[in-house]
Amino acid sequence: MKELQELAQSVEQGQVQKVSGLTQQLLDSGVSPQTVLNDGLIAGMTVVGEKMRSGEMYLPEVLQSASAMHGSLKILKPHLVREGAQSRGKIMVGTVKGDMHDIGKNLVSIMLQGAGFDIVDLGLNVPPQKFVEAITAHQPAILGLSAMLTTTMLNMKTTIEAINAAGLRSNVKVIIGGAPVSQKFADEIGADGYARDAVLAVDKVKQLLGVTA
Ligand code: B12
CATH class of the missing domain: 3.40.50.280 (Cobalamin-binding domain)
Known part of the structure; x- marks a missing residue:
């Protein structure tokens, strides 16, 4: 899906606003939070890891990608968490x-x-x-x-x-x-x-x- 690829790329490029915007847009269009997480965010972060290892990306850029991922996780969290359920421990x-x-x-x-x-x-x-x-x-x-x-x-x-x-x-x-x-x-x-x-x-x-x- 084009938007998921765009999300992964935006994580890689550390585009905080765009990552949050795309996350919301994908959720609004009915894509499951798990798919947004796995095929968008984690896919993007995996590329960041590879580029870090090969010396193509440096720490400040990786931090920027991490902030973009943090922002998106804030939006995803309520969709992944069951509110009001009784605690299991x-x-x-x-x-x-x-x-x-x-x-x-x-x-x-x-x-x-x-x-x-x-x-x-x-x-x-x-x-x-x-x-x-x-x-x-x-x-x-x-x-x-x-x-x-x-x-x-x-x-x-x-x-x-x-x-x-x-x-x-x-x-x-x-x-x-x-x-x-x-x-x-x-x-x-x-x-x-x-x-x-x-x-x-x-x-x-x-x-x-x-x-x-
Ligand atoms: C983002 C990142 C950073 C960010 C972290 C920001 C943050 N707030 O977390 C910053 C820029 C700070 C950073 C710094 C450094 N990093 Co770094 N970083 C990464 C990167 C690219 C992604 C990690 C990540 O968030 N992945 C996404 C999440 C979802 O995956 P995950 O962390 O693996 O977690 C999953 C599982 O592991 C598991 N899991 C995790 N924790 C737990 C706990 C429990 C209980 C359980 C059951 C499961 C579980 O479940 C998670 C979800 O599915 C990785 C590369 C990579 N692909 O792993 C390198 C990587 C981990 N970093 C690396 C390095 C070398 C560093 C630095 C030393 C670089 C430097 N020269 O300074 C510093 C160290 C700073 C420090 N003292 O910790 C190396 C580590 C190499 C090694 N073998 O030791 C990696 C592998 C990059 C590389 N390929 O070289 N990094």
Whole structure:
């Protein structure tokens, strides 16, 4: 579809206004929010990632693309989230220390909210001790850790170790996600689960909590 391609291209070019406008236009014309997300926003961001790796795009441009995606996600959120539904449990999310990537984590939060879970979002660059304090304060059923860098993924291990040391590990299940991590890494660091994307994250959370529908 021409408009979806245009949306992907506008994300790539970091055109904040145009991305928001096209998102609204696509929703108004009956295109599903999932299609806008996958075939527009994520498609555009994937190209940004490729161009970043090959040195065709630099940090300021990538940030501009990220702002465009943030703006569009704000418009999409009410369409992805089921309002007024009874909570199925509390999930805490955060991007680990040293890592400034939060788009994927935000998307996971939105999809979990959409599936009826309450979200406590600690933001990005979260040190292990802050996770420990927040678990004590909020008592979530599940903690979702996000990391996008091969360097910061190691802080997932440090975070789980801090939760262990505080004697809280049996109170909370930990799942992890982000481009560099895998099921194998989750097993190695003693996490309870891994999911490749936001849709599978919802399935994993339901599975861990024994929620059927
Ligand atoms: C946008 C972006 C940025 C933005 C982030 C803005 C923001 N607010 O998030 C900015 C410009 C800040 C940035 C900075 C940097 N970045 Co950057 N960035 C990206 C980029 C292009 C897109 C990431 C993204 O948002 N994807 C879209 C979302 C929807 O996908 P996602 O994040 O993968 O999330 C999904 C899954 O992973 C999963 N998931 C994510 N989190 C969680 C959590 C849980 C619990 C679960 C279950 C699932 C889950 O579900 C999500 C939804 O489906 C990626 C390339 C890429 N394709 O991944 C590079 C990339 C991650 N960055 C990279 C690099 C190198 C950097 C910098 C070091 C660059 C530099 N020289 O300074 C800095 C590091 C800053 C820091 N300390 O964190 C590299 C990482 C390489 C590596 N292996 O470590 C990548 C892969 C680019 C590349 N190809 O080289 N970046």
